[in-house]
Amino acid sequence: MNKPLRYVQIGIGGFGQWWCNAFLPRLKKLGLAEAVAAVDINPDAFPIARNSLSLPDAKIYTDAEKAVSENKPDFITIVVPPAFHEQMVDIAVKYNCHILSEKPIADTMAACCRIYKKVKAANLKMAVTMSHRFDQDKMSLEAEIKSGKYGRLNYIMHRFTCNCRKFASWGKFRHEIPDPLLVEGTVHHFDILRALSGADAATVYAKTWNPPWGEYAGDSTGLIILEMTNGVRCFYEGAKANASALNCWGNDYLRAECENATLELDKRNLRVIRDGQGRLMSQDLPLLEQEAWTNFLLAEMFCHWLNGTRADHPTNLDDNIQCAALLFAAIESAHTGKPVNVQDFLKKNLEA
Numbered sequence: 001m002n003k004p005l006r007y008v009q010i011g012i013g014g015f016g017q018w019w020c021n022a023f024l025p026r027l028k029k030l031g032l033a034e035a036v037a038a039v040d041i042n043p044d045a046f047p048i049a050r051n052s053l054s055l056p057d058a059k060i061y062t063d064a065e066k067a068v069s070e071n072k073p074d075f076i077t078i079v080v081p082p083a084f085h086e087q088m089v090d091i092a093v094k095y096n097c098h099i100l101s102e103k104p105i106a107d108t109m110a111a112c113c114r115i116y117k118k119v120k121a122a123n124l125k126m127a128v129t130m131s132h133r134f135d136q137d138k139m140s141l142e143a144e145i146k147s148g149k150y151g152r153l154n155y156i157m158h159r160f161t162c163n164c165r166k167f168a169s170w171g172k173f174r175h176e177i178p179d180p181l182l183v184e185g186t187v188h189h190f191d192i193l194r195a196l197s198g199a200d201a202a203t204v205y206a207k208t209w210n211p212p213w214g215e216y217a218g219d220s221t222g223l224i225i226l227e228m229t230n231g232v233r234c235f236y237e238g239a240k241a242n243a244s245a246l247n248c249w250g251n252d253y254l255r256a257e258c259e260n261a262t263l264e265l266d267k268r269n270l271r272v273i274r275d276g277q278g279r280l281m282s283q284d285l286p287l288l289e290q291e292a293w294t295n296f297l298l299a300e301m302f303c304h305w306l307n308g309t310r311a312d313h314p315t316n317l318d319d320n321i322q323c324a325a326l327l328f329a330a331i332e333s334a335h336t337g338k339p340v341n342v343q344d345f346l347k348k349n350l351e352a
């Protein structure tokens, strides 16, 4: 049995609260990892670390570098807004720690590429918590598509629509940054589409905007077309300022048009639809069952990767840089009005 890994949790307000309350205690219960310190610039968040991670006051910091240098963890977690991810990665590299980070890798393609190179050069392990791709409903749909039972995959439709039009209803910083739908929302959906299609993106064409009633500085709404490297096409509708939350987080709509059947996932209900004797034949499909999904699963796999009981992690940097390339290529397309070749975009940015 390996000794539990030691980590410093960076970011315990916002979504970090959920990390502390929901799945980090499970890592301790499994004997995989335990918190040795926690950090947040806002002391109002400190009680979370005291109560959920059982840390004494002396191990709760406002300064991430101090926390890491004094506690020498095996890894750090990054749960602060994307504009601060690189700063935390630099601390990890300086103190030789592995990294489990929230998405996206960073808030610009240039920062994502710098992080990719720095972490690789330091021979450290980094994984990104693409929680929604590892949700039960998405993994069930992926397994059905890849089962081969329905023939070849032709194209995918994806709808994600929420009512978060009021300022701060989707967390304050998202109403203030450029391209909030893409950076904070669609990045997950792109990753889901990569998994379902079984390929990276070849080209992306995006139209994004903010309707007059959306209290956002950046674009909250978008319609996007993707062509994947294996020829599968995807159409994506994303909206954070709609009048209704028809298909919001965890309840999105996906339809995979296969050669011999239509697979539909709507608010976590999965079914297969075929034509039969003049009418539609629909059959509900059971979701996969296993103990852990989303970040519960990703964090557990990360610990196994670090302690050597797993050879790799599905959202390592080599995988996730493709997701970042698709995200920022879509942003470039939205800003220029032109389709973008995603693989050329990635190559150009990695070589810059």
Ligand SMILES: NC(=O)c1ccc[n+]([C@@H]2O[C@H](COP(=O)([O-])OP(=O)(O)OC[C@H]3O[C@@H](n4cnc5c(N)ncnc54)[C@H](O)[C@@H]3O)[C@@H](O)[C@H]2O)c1
Residues within 6 Å of the ligand: 010, 011, 012, 013, 014, 015, 016, 039, 040, 041, 042, 045, 062, 064, 078, 079, 080, 081, 082, 084, 102, 103, 104, 129, 130, 131, 132, 171, 173, 184
């Ligand atoms: N996977 C998901 O479903 C999901 C959901 C929500 C957020 N996220 C991700 O989690 C990350 C954080 O988002 P959030 O919603 O928690 O943001 P937030 O603004 O609500 O909270 C961020 C926390 O980080 C702290 N912080 C900011 N800068 C810091 C610094 N330099 N050092 C230490 N602490 C600092 C803030 O005080 C705050 O407590 C983002 O990358 C976001 O994309 C992912």
